[in-house]
Amino acid sequence: MATEILMPALSPTMEEGTLAKWLVKEGDTVSAGDIMAEIETDKATMEFEAVDDGIVGRILVAEGTESVKVNTPIAVIIEDGESADEIEAPAAPMAVPAVEEPASAPEAVAYAAPVQPAVDRSPDYPAGTEMVSTTVRDALRDAIAEEMRADETVFIMGEEVAEYQGAYKITQGILEEFGARRVIDTPIT
Amino acid sequence: MAARRATKKQAAPKEELLKYYKDMLLIRRFEEKAGQLYGMGLIGGFCHLYIGQEAVVVGLESVAIEGDKRITTYRDHGHMLACGMDANGVMAELTGRIGGYSKGKGGSMHMFSKERDFYGGHGIVGANVPLGAGLAFSDMYKGNKNVTFTYFGDGAANQGQVYETYNMAELWKLPVIFVIENNQYAMGTSVKRATKSSSFWERGTAFSIPGEQVDGMDVLAVRAAGQKAVKHCRAGKGPYILEIMTYRYRGHSMSDPAKYRTRDEVQKIREERDAIEQVRGRLLDAGATEAELKAIDKDIKDVVNAAAEFAKESPEPDPSELWTDITVSA
Numbered sequence: 001m002a003t004e005i006l007m008p009a010l011s012p013t014m015e016e017g018t019l020a021k022w023l024v025k026e027g028d029t030v031s032a033g034d035i036m037a038e039i040e041t042d043k044a045t046m047e048f049e050a051v052d053d054g055i056v057g058r059i060l061v062a063e064g065t066e067s068v069k070v071n072t073p074i075a076v077i078i079e080d081g082e083s084a085d086e087i088e089a090p091a092a093p094m095a096v097p098a099v100e101e102p103a104s105a106p107e108a109v110a111y112a113a114p115v116q117p118a119v120d121r122s123p124d125y126p127a128g129t130e131m132v133s134t135t136v137r138d139a140l141r142d143a144i145a146e147e148m149r150a151d152e153t154v155f156i157m158g159e160e161v162a163e164y165q166g167a168y169k170i171t172q173g174i175l176e177e178f179g180a181r182r183v184i185d186t187p188i189t
Numbered sequence: 190m191a192a193r194r195a196t197k198k199q200a201a202p203k204e205e206l207l208k209y210y211k212d213m214l215l216i217r218r219f220e221e222k223a224g225q226l227y228g229m230g231l232i233g234g235f236c237h238l239y240i241g242q243e244a245v246v247v248g249l250e251s252v253a254i255e256g257d258k259r260i261t262t263y264r265d266h267g268h269m270l271a272c273g274m275d276a277n278g279v280m281a282e283l284t285g286r287i288g289g290y291s292k293g294k295g296g297s298m299h300m301f302s303k304e305r306d307f308y309g310g311h312g313i314v315g316a317n318v319p320l321g322a323g324l325a326f327s328d329m330y331k332g333n334k335n336v337t338f339t340y341f342g343d344g345a346a347n348q349g350q351v352y353e354t355y356n357m358a359e360l361w362k363l364p365v366i367f368v369i370e371n372n373q374y375a376m377g378t379s380v381k382r383a384t385k386s387s388s389f390w391e392r393g394t395a396f397s398i399p400g401e402q403v404d405g406m407d408v409l410a411v412r413a414a415g416q417k418a419v420k421h422c423r424a425g426k427g428p429y430i431l432e433i434m435t436y437r438y439r440g441h442s443m444s445d446p447a448k449y450r451t452r453d454e455v456q457k458i459r460e461e462r463d464a465i466e467q468v469r470g471r472l473l474d475a476g477a478t479e480a481e482l483k484a485i486d487k488d489i490k491d492v493v494n495a496a497a498e499f500a501k502e503s504p505e506p507d508p509s510e511l512w513t514d515i516t517v518s519a
Binding site for chain 1: 221225227228234344377383384440444446447452
């Protein structure tokens, strides 16, 4: 039976990704555990493994394609004796199951309305400051790097801050710039 | 003090090998399916797969008796299946459904079963080790012959609380087996980069706890070491350390690109030392046929597919479940 291989979610936050590279081609035999493709997620480039044995019948998404939504069919695996010609046109991307609204709201629990403190929400940076769009992790990384450039005595140590580039990529590139004396991996415990 | 490597090649009758084969295969197929469901967005959050390490839990469960307890870290699906928890309930917990062991509120790392004496599933590295000693304390206190298998990894083995626990466990002669699943990587940090003394079982000698290093890719070697350990514990001689040398084939978690080791390193172990393949070879030598093994493969696949179906169809917990299971009723 032909099985569609769907674009996987390879991180908890991934909604779409880039099909960076196919490591198999049509007609190749794959076994469970073989690396089929490299997929770039929002966090990293991940290897995508075959989960079943079979033959790559058809590749539906070419390598280099960006913004491939999770659950889009990217290839079809066929079994021995099947012909790739029998594969029908790919179905529409499988819809992600919609989260159903609960039929009734949970029983209301009476709380005292929190008192809203008066907060001054006007910006605390000078008017006319040029703003840039960035992610939280890049902002943290840039701030760490800025301090390290400004002050020789600033260093960073922690679990997987150096060679792994930070478990959540906060310290990406920091080791490269500042070296192992100032960017120190500690044992994981 | 017992301190030798178990090197003698073990043997087992066909029926026994068949059980190990089934139990290990169930874990592997279950985990592959979990990885697949994760990829489809049906499982969210944390998910750490046990693929490659199956012989550790299957070997040790083969020496457990009714009433023995087990507690582990967050790479826990294999432990649950090996101790007899239901695949449907585990998979449904992964998908966050009411049919799961924690009614869909715990997820991958937080499942428990009093019926099977499985005490979790713990997300904090090393924190389950003192808890395991506590479970063993209850058996010591009650004066029964049960033991507690307390599993943790090579990363946790460098934690302070592990050594405080060793001290108390030996002091009070607690029936606890400390099982260090040394898969050689603490997240992305190899053992070699985390400690200068990488023989973890030997550290027990500082506390007078005996132990040994075991080939964790050979289920019969694990069983043999487990037999020794439970004998020691059940005789009231206190704790025992098993450092089980194993290997995980997948990344630390689902979002780990595993750049800290080469593809060749993983491939070499899969090809040369895979625990399931080893038992498969032994089975064929013992007279099992390919057809017989194929039928088992199919049965296991059916169990796992049924679990996946159950995990997709079981409803999400009702919002009112937010207010349950918070405190213990007196």
